[in-house]
Amino acid sequence: MNQRRISLMVVTALTASALAACGGAGGSQGGQAAGPEAKDNPPTASKPVNTGPREITMYTAGGTIDEKAFDSMYGDAIRKKFPDVTVKFIPNTKGSTLPDLIAAGTTIDIIFDSIGYAESFRNYGIHMDMTPYIKASGLDLNQFEQTAIEFQRKIGNGQIHSLPVWTASAGLFYNKDLFDKFGVGYPKDNMTWSEILEIAKKLTRKDGDIQYVGYVTAAGSQANTNQLGLKYVDSKTGKAQIDNEDWTKFMQSIVPFFQISGMTWTAENTTVAAMRAMFEKDRTAAMYTNYSGGTPPEDMNWDVVKVPSYEQAPGVGPQSYPAYLSMTTLSKNKELAFDVIHYLVSKEYQLLNTKAGRATVLNDKEIIKTYGESMAKFKGKNITSMFPEKRAPIGDYTAADTAAASQFSSAFTKIILNQKDINTALREANEAANKAIEEIKQKNAK
Numbered sequence: 001m002n003q004r005r006i007s008l009m010v011v012t013a014l015t016a017s018a019l020a021a022c023g024g025a026g027g028s029q030g031g032q033a034a035g036p037e038a039k040d041n042p043p044t045a046s047k048p049v050n051t052g053p054r055e056i057t058m059y060t061a062g063g064t065i066d067e068k069a070f071d072s073m074y075g076d077a078i079r080k081k082f083p084d085v086t087v088k089f090i091p092n093t094k095g096s097t098l099p100d101l102i103a104a105g106t107t108i109d110i111i112f113d114s115i116g117y118a119e120s121f122r123n124y125g126i127h128m129d130m131t132p133y134i135k136a137s138g139l140d141l142n143q144f145e146q147t148a149i150e151f152q153r154k155i156g157n158g159q160i161h162s163l164p165v166w167t168a169s170a171g172l173f174y175n176k177d178l179f180d181k182f183g184v185g186y187p188k189d190n191m192t193w194s195e196i197l198e199i200a201k202k203l204t205r206k207d208g209d210i211q212y213v214g215y216v217t218a219a220g221s222q223a224n225t226n227q228l229g230l231k232y233v234d235s236k237t238g239k240a241q242i243d244n245e246d247w248t249k250f251m252q253s254i255v256p257f258f259q260i261s262g263m264t265w266t267a268e269n270t271t272v273a274a275m276r277a278m279f280e281k282d283r284t285a286a287m288y289t290n291y292s293g294g295t296p297p298e299d300m301n302w303d304v305v306k307v308p309s310y311e312q313a314p315g316v317g318p319q320s321y322p323a324y325l326s327m328t329t330l331s332k333n334k335e336l337a338f339d340v341i342h343y344l345v346s347k348e349y350q351l352l353n354t355k356a357g358r359a360t361v362l363n364d365k366e367i368i369k370t371y372g373e374s375m376a377k378f379k380g381k382n383i384t385s386m387f388p389e390k391r392a393p394i395g396d397y398t399a400a401d402t403a404a405a406s407q408f409s410s411a412f413t414k415i416i417l418n419q420k421d422i423n424t425a426l427r428e429a430n431e432a433a434n435k436a437i438e439e440i441k442q443k444n445a446k
Contacts, residue, residue: 055333056340057088058110061098061117065091074112074344077352081343085336098124102330109331110341112165114323115151116397122161126328129159133327133338139345143362148322151394162324164361165344166353168293169371169386170225170318171304172196175279175296178203178212178286186303187287189385190315193253193308196287203286204260213263213285216275219254220409221291225318226250227310229392232404233437240404240433242411243426251412251422253310258416265416291318293359298377306385317388319395322361359387403436 058074065073070089078087090096090108101108102124111121121127134141141149141160148164155161172187179186184202200214223230230250234241241247258265268274279288280297289307296302307318325341327334343349347362354360355373368387372378395401411429414420420428 054082054084054336055086055088056109056337057090057107058112059090059092059098059101059108060112061092061121062113063092067091072356073353073358077349078340078343081349082340085340102126107330107332108328109333109337111326111328112323113326115321115394116402120397120399121326122155126330127161128327128329128334129156129161130163130327130338130341131160133334134160134163137338137342139342143364144345145320145322145361145363145391147320147391147394148361151322152324162326163341163345164320164322165325166323166350166358167361168291168321169359170289170291170293170307170388171386172287172289172307173279173296173302173304174287175283175285176301176303178283181207182212184286187305189306189382191305191308192311192314194311196308197256200257200287201260204262206262210284211263213278214260215257215287215289216278216285217254217257217289218272218275218291219412220272220405222254222289222318223250223408223412224395224405225291225321225392226395227307227313227316227318227392229319229395231395232401232408232433233396233398235396238400238437238441240400240407240430240437242404242408242433243423243430247408248422248426251415251426254412255415255422267413267417270413270416291321293357295357295372295377302381304382304385306388313392315390317391319392399440400437403440404430404433407433407436 056078058070060070067075067089070091075087075089078085090101090106092098098111098121108126111117113121144164145167148167149160152160152162174187176186182203182205184199187196187199196215203212203214205212228246228250230246232240232242269278275285276288278285280300283300291307295304309316325344327337327341331337345361347364347367350360350362350364351367351370354367355370357372357375357378359371360367365384368384371383371386372381407429408426410432411420411425414425415422419425
């Protein structure tokens with residue numbers, strides 16, 4: 001994943017910026033059902049309303065989702081719940097991009113995509129406020145991981161244009177065989193990054209002809225979902241701010257893992273794919289943080305603990321990276337479209353989806369415990385560690401932020417390759433980001 005909208009191009013491709021997730025805390029605001037009944041009961045599917053042909057068309061900008069994947073995620077469940085409804089799926093392929101479909105007058109009832117696209121699709125002017133439908137149905141937004149809801153309120157100026165359907169889990173995965181091989185104690189939940197660094201030092205060593213490394217990561221993903229709530233762009237000035245003191249300290253927390261004596265980093269082995277391969281394929285990396293919901297291969301002797309926290313933000317987990325469902329103004333049957341969305345965010349569907357390895361967006365510990373239950377690879381694993389009890393607020397996902405995120409990732413590579421020191425790399429990255437932001441502004445002004 002370019003790691004703001006990437007950390008796994010799977011998710012990014014899946015969503016034009018990536019697909020993904022949810023977790024969090026509460027707060028009662030507009031768009032939520034009033035009264036104890038709504039508060040005590042999880043979302044359930046509202047009664048279908050017959051207002052026209054029972055047909056729903058769903059679209060995603062994620063180019064890697066085909067009919068089979070769609071049916072596995074949504075289609076089959078919708079057809080089972082609404083047997084009289086015809087479900088159609090339109091993937092993002094040549095000739096069927098969103099602008100193509102809008103120009104052709106194609107009916108699109110529901111768009112599903114990652115957090116990045118959930119914001120950018122509003123640029124096409126087909127988004128709509130779901131608040132009236134939410135209120136009428138009695139859907140209680142307090143039952144969701146709240147950072148995913150607050151993100152929508154923020155970008156919608158109080159309106160809710162999308163509802164989260166699943167999120168990317170995150171954890172510090174470790175290869176138990178390597179820890180056993182070198183006699184190092186396993187990492188534990190609630191450790192800090194400083195503590196993990198000390199463990200990584202013990203595991204970065206050469207054994208025979210094989211060079212082992214203690215820890216690898218997708219630095220971009222770690223920055224994009226950072227636990228300190230840092231943003232790439234100043235929302236007031238519109239300027240990049242990746243060379244400030246906070247981002248400098250953040251970079252200083254990652255870089256030491258790649259400066260441990262013994263390992264030589266190159267342009268080839270510093271890519272996200274290469275570092276992930278060290279952990280999953282080559283089995284030469286002992287620990288790996290995954291922020292996109294992926295897990296190690298079934299044949300690895302692995303387990304997982306919580307993503308380490310910072311001393312200045314104890315217990316705060318990574319930001320959520322949700323996938324969202326959005327109604328559109330193009331729909332000819334908006335009541336039915338909301339009924340479908342209501343079902344997909346209900347406890348009934350969330351339980352099925354979570355068992356299949358797509359993390360729930362509801363604050364429901366019983367559902368969380370079932371994560372990956374239908375998959376043998378999760379048996380006996382520390383599953384709940386992948387669901388932070390407290391998450392940092394979700395950052396911004398504008399085009400400007402994407403541009404700045406790309407420059408941050410580039411700076412990280414230059415630093416660990418010893419091409420630049422941290423201050424110089426971030427200063428130059430900030431300058432490049434501001435240049436890119438200006439180009440975006442000029443393009444949008446035309």
